[in-house]
Amino acid sequence: MRIERAEVLVTSPGRNFVTLRVTTSDGVVGLGDATLNGRELAVASYLRDHVAPLLVGRDAHAIEDTWQYLTRGAYWRRGPVTMTAVAAVDMALWDIKGKVTGVPVYQLLGGRSRRGALAYCHASGSTVDALLTSIRNHLELGFRAVRVQTGVPGLGKVYGVGTDQRAGERYDYEPAGRTARPVEEEWDTAAYLRHIPHVFERLREELGPELPLLHDAHHRLSPNEAAQLGRSLEPFRLFWLEDCTPADNPELLRRVRQQTTVPLAIGEVLTSIHDYRTLITEQLIDYVRSSPAHTGGITGVRRLMDLAGLYGIRSGFHQPTDISPVGMAAALHLDVALPNFGIQEYMQHSATTLEVFRTSYTFSDGLLDPGETPGLGVELDDDLATRFEYTPAYLPVNRLRDGTLHDW
Ligand code: KDG
Ligand code: MG
Numbered sequence: 001m002r003i004e005r006a007e008v009l010v011t012s013p014g015r016n017f018v019t020l021r022v023t024t025s026d027g028v029v030g031l032g033d034a035t036l037n038g039r040e041l042a043v044a045s046y047l048r049d050h051v052a053p054l055l056v057g058r059d060a061h062a063i064e065d066t067w068q069y070l071t072r073g074a075y076w077r078r079g080p081v082t083m084t085a086v087a088a089v090d091m092a093l094w095d096i097k098g099k100v101t102g103v104p105v106y107q108l109l110g111g112r113s114r115r116g117a118l119a120y121c122h123a124s125g126s127t128v129d130a131l132l133t134s135i136r137n138h139l140e141l142g143f144r145a146v147r148v149q150t151g152v153p154g155l156g157k158v159y160g161v162g163t164d165q166r167a168g169e170r171y172d173y174e175p176a177g178r179t180a181r182p183v184e185e186e187w188d189t190a191a192y193l194r195h196i197p198h199v200f201e202r203l204r205e206e207l208g209p210e211l212p213l214l215h216d217a218h219h220r221l222s223p224n225e226a227a228q229l230g231r232s233l234e235p236f237r238l239f240w241l242e243d244c245t246p247a248d249n250p251e252l253l254r255r256v257r258q259q260t261t262v263p264l265a266i267g268e269v270l271t272s273i274h275d276y277r278t279l280i281t282e283q284l285i286d287y288v289r290s291s292p293a294h295t296g297g298i299t300g301v302r303r304l305m306d307l308a309g310l311y312g313i314r315s316g317f318h319q320p321t322d323i324s325p326v327g328m329a330a331a332l333h334l335d336v337a338l339p340n341f342g343i344q345e346y347m348q349h350s351a352t353t354l355e356v357f358r359t360s361y362t363f364s365d366g367l368l369d370p371g372e373t374p375g376l377g378v379e380l381d382d383d384l385a386t387r388f389e390y391t392p393a394y395l396p397v398n399r400l401r402d403g404t405l406h407d408w
Helices: 040-055 063-070 080-101 128-140 189-207 223-236 252-259 273-281 297-310 325-337 351-356 382-386
Strands: 003-011 017-024 029-033 117-125 146-150 184-187 213-216 240-242 264-266 314-317 341-345 357-359 362-364 367-369 378-380 397-400
Touching: 003 040, 003 382, 017 040, 017 080, 029 080, 029 325, 029 378, 040 063, 040 080, 063 080, 063 297, 080 297, 080 325, 117 128, 117 325, 128 146, 128 189, 146 189, 189 213, 189 223, 223 240, 223 252, 252 264, 273 297, 297 314, 297 325, 314 325, 325 341, 325 357, 325 367, 325 378, 351 357, 351 382
Parallel strands: 117 146, 117 341, 146 213, 184 397, 213 240, 240 264, 314 341
Antiparallel strands: 003 017, 017 029, 117 367, 357 378, 362 367
């Protein structure tokens, strides 16, 4: 069975999504997610101009060989654009293999290791009261683990904090900034460090000790600041503290690790097993945050998680709404199969996105399930997709109060 066609589809039902569609000589179609938030067209071009012509005529069943061909076989390796493109090809080929063999992809990965994947949602509020409303709304939806983000007194909009809800209102998703340039937000690390421990103190008072709570520092702290934050949060027993220091220097986490026992998660911007070598072999983290959509697909992430498993490190795959439902499905098939699954991020896509991408995965009683449809279980409605044109969108940047550009 040969690959006959590889097409790149860009659609924007509220957010930009890039999808690779691979068709075989027998007419079997596989989908792969190629979405890289804010850099979408770079991956579209990498696929269209450099990868798709190489795929035509290849054996559609040779997933590993194609992965090796596009990674070890390439002179320019790694990096988010390359590894997102490789991920899209890899997912599409797993989708095809599942459809041809008539089984969901998780069966090809060794079968089920659990009933479902524990999901965590995003709750946020500009104040602690608004945050509590958001948390309670999510608990009503069935979530059993919650990421919490709040505003910081004296700062304006803080990244990751959505619009405040009224009681009973449902949080949808955080839209991309569809502006000609990135929005600039103000940041003050000292104000943040003063405020956050009070937030968690209040949350534990109101919610009790059991609910798993997660928090994301979005790479903004120095190792010393991260260690201070970790220590101040120890009494509140976080599930994890995410991205406390910039991820491009894994060595920074050594100092954090020596100073605090708060569980650490990092990696949503890391794209290769090589980026994790120090983090994993020195046990500097507890959870791997990479998404299959940005880290070489199912093949890339399975290899990464096998290495992590040797060191007792578990998965917590990145899955905000800027990764498409195809990427979500790939993560879920891994989640139920991997021996060292930890938790799965789950922000619900908008209703329009879910009309363009028809999914088979389900969420019930706090657990996600990829479903039993052969392949990945996602179909793309082509006609509808073409109605939503690409619109440039950017993540914000942040500056300190004196105007200095600060880390993401
Ligand atoms: O594209 C960037 C977002 O996906 C990211 O900032 C969201 O930090 C995030 C998370 O943990 O989901
Ligand atoms: Mg994050």
